Amino acid sequence: MTDVEIVEVCPRDGLQNEDRTVPTADKIRLVRDLAAAGARRIEAVSFVHPRRVPQMADAEAVLAGLGPVPGARLIGLVLNRRGVERAVATGALDEINYVVPLTDAFGTANQGRTTADALAELPSILGLAADAGLRTTVTLAVAFGCPYEGDVPVDRVREAARAVAGAGPDELALADTIGCAVPADVTARLRAVRAVCGLPLRTHFHQTRLTALGNVHAALLEGVTVHDASAGGIGGCPFAPGAAGNAATEDVAWMLHRSGHRTGIDVDAVTGAGRWICDVLGVAPRSALAQAGPFPATAPPRAPG
């Protein structure tokens, strides 16, 4: 039995690609419901230009209205120095998550900068966060493949991990931004990263090609025990075509519990939170658990006859 940490990204990666704008009050309720369902780290907002991701325009208002969330650490995603400054100014966050894109095409589309640009600014980003007492994660975006450039070589992931390790954040995340990773990729990339980087690792998978649960399992076999997921399976990246659906928190938690691990997540409660935000968004829940229910069921059907 292992303690596995699920980082709840529904309020950020979940919402940012949805068409319907969610009222600030509903975003606040979502974060509280997810904390009540057992989430101990919640990526609550991102600090990006409101013209690029309108859904995140009220990041400051969400945090101001939310106040402290007992038992949960709040994370803000940032793409540049301006984002960190905004994150620090809120005084409401515990962590920042800084994105380094692994292809220049994706980096330019997603955040207006290349891999080299993002790595060059990393020390300054980490310095700002350290001064404010914020923990730091660096996420390598499109670490398994790029919607524009296609395959991303393992060597590129390894070299980026080496560079990030030199800058010294608290954690390194590998993101399958477009849902193209297979379990064998996860094994190979985590081993390559481990060989050059002693940082705690975290993964981020999408269900675009239904590999997310297998990828989490493969990562666990490599000793990685921190995984992103989104209640209701909602979300995607507006600059990553076809990146529909994060791994659903309830699906990941159910699989982990069935595998004998602990997550602290109440599967029924997070399924409920996912259903609720999907109602707000006017979309159907994308998690398997919301459709099929957990196994074993609380009240299994009786055999016919």
Place this chain on the structure above:
Amino acid sequence: MTDVEIVEVCPRDGLQNEDRTVPTADKIRLVRDLAAAGARRIEAVSFVHPRRVPQMADAEAVLAGLGPVPGARLIGLVLNRRGVERAVATGALDEINYVVPLTDAFGTANQGRTTADALAELPSILGLAADAGLRTTVTLAVAFGCPYEGDVPVDRVREAARAVAGAGPDELALADTIGCAVPADVTARLRAVRAVCGLPLRTHFHQTRLTALGNVHAALLEGVTVHDASAGGIGGCPFAPGAAGNAATEDVAWMLHRSGHRTGIDVDAVTGAGRWICDVLGVAPRSALAQAGPFPATAPPRAPG
């Protein structure tokens, strides 16, 4: 690189749970298209009572109209002696697949018999098949969990595997009939079975809780290289509530190819065959590949800006 064999079960498990009756001519076309897409073993029909599974009532007509399918071995699923007699009488099959249910509740609902009944008849079933020169698979149904009884102990799977090994079929399959298996279950059960049974193994997974691809990967890590899948991800078991969706052939094949393995399956062709039969059925394709396309895409989107 490993050669992995995908047993195409779309014409049998795929169709049997769908509402719309598929014309015999379309079933014949489906089998031919799947063979043309690279399937080398195809579970083409089942020999069950037409009142219980009306979709399979024309099994003999399908095989008669089909004739030999060069390069592909045809399999018929059977639940009892009467089924084997019908299978033998067609003179058109290469293999039979005999189902042994691992719970009495499921066995009674699915095929009107208990585990003990099904095991007791096994020698006689294998004898009939051997006399006709047919290869034989025994499938342990609900080997990971039962819709009526819930958890199925690993010990029960091990003891059934031991009994089946004693009777000597050519292959033993473990079926996650209702899609409740997680990768850790696969590892544990395959190891338990291997400890008592030297038969070649095969697995059968559903996507009910999105674990099928992870389960195939876990099975591969245990050296199991024969896996069922269904083009378009269609199918389920009429007596297994909630067993929606087999692992889709195109999804499994894509994952395996990305992992460096060979299947002989043309992913585009089998995706096309899945789309076509879904059109015939009036349902949307359930595979990820039919929706998201493979990665890398043949023509990736251009980066904006």
